[in-house]
Amino acid sequence: MINQWQLAANIAVGLGFGACIGLERQWRARMAGLRTNALVAAGSSLFVLLSQYGFAAATSSTGYDGSRVAAQIVSGIGFLGAGVIMRDGLSVRGLNTAATLWCSAAVGALAGTGLYVVAALGTAGVVGANLVLRPLGRRLDREPSGGAEVGTDYHFEAVCAESEEVHIRALVVQAVTRPGFRLRSVHSRYAQTAGKVTVAAELTIDRRDDSLLEEAVSRLSLEPAVSAVSWTVIGNEDVEDGQEWSTESRAHA
Structure with a gap:
């Protein structure tokens, strides 16, 4: 059985990695910033810990699969992501923020299971995608292909x-x-x-x-x-x- 300090460490790592993702969002003044991403990651860590250790007795006696609680994180985070997606005329805003929240939940779930290295790599990947791919996407928008229509x-x-x-x-x-x-x-x-x-x-x-x-x-x-x-x-x-x-x-x- 994992001790209480290890449980606290998993929660703290999930909260920290979520905060790292949220720093970039907060810097760009997005709707879901530092606190939101940190809370999403920490909440995912808590749910994973609940599914692993909260139902240990039921798992040993009845064969209960505690991972089903963690599986609901994937679908549950969709409701939170839908709240930041807004339509502005013919364009849609907030898709990238919603995707970032989804990734924060995944990073928190990894931290909750103790996979710190994978969680760290996931955090670096999310932050890198938001920083590096943003200017690349804008450049591609300004340089349409030969068959595309120009405004x-x-x-x-x-x-x-x-x-x-x-x-x-x-x-x-x-x-x-x-x-x-x-x-x-x-x-x-x-x-x-x-x-x-x-x-x-x-x-x-x-x-x-x-x-x-x-x-x-x-x-x-x-x-x-x-x-x-x-x-x-x-x-x-x-x-x-x-x-x-x-x-x-x-x-x-």
Whole structure:
């Protein structure tokens, strides 16, 4: 029978390895940071110890398999991981944090069984993956393969009466803010006509769809204060004549 100090050592090692994983998460200001990962690892260690030694009498007399308690850690941690996964428009946030919690539980379970070396290697692997693979993943996102579609940049602007600038600015943001679009900037400048202001926005879409911009033009052209609306594809090139060109649509009130 393992003594109480060895049990305490297993718990302490699980807590420490979980804290090491959580340090990186805390440094990056993620939802599950130092305390969460440490508690997940420590809790996994406690459950493993419970399954191994808490039911020793039942195991010897009835053949009870205490490892079933530890097996529930794998499925139970999924509920905690689901709490940090959130949907933000078309993207999903928190998947990496949830996976890190899952790995922290595994490290804690290893520490609970006394496999310190394997737990240490697992901790190093998790921290290394979050530190080293993060910049690599970002670089791959910026360098799509030859068959992948490249995002299209648009310039959208509306000319309106100076007195209605705030109202039109809000309408422009509303018109171009929709799923799949990433609004990069919105600014205003005085137009060439006295008393007029140009409200301009720059946005990016993953897959080119001019119909969405045409719809925005139609909506803004119905405003009495708007005298002109236009959109332009930024940085497009005409392959035939080798000169830069832009697709532009204008609507006048």
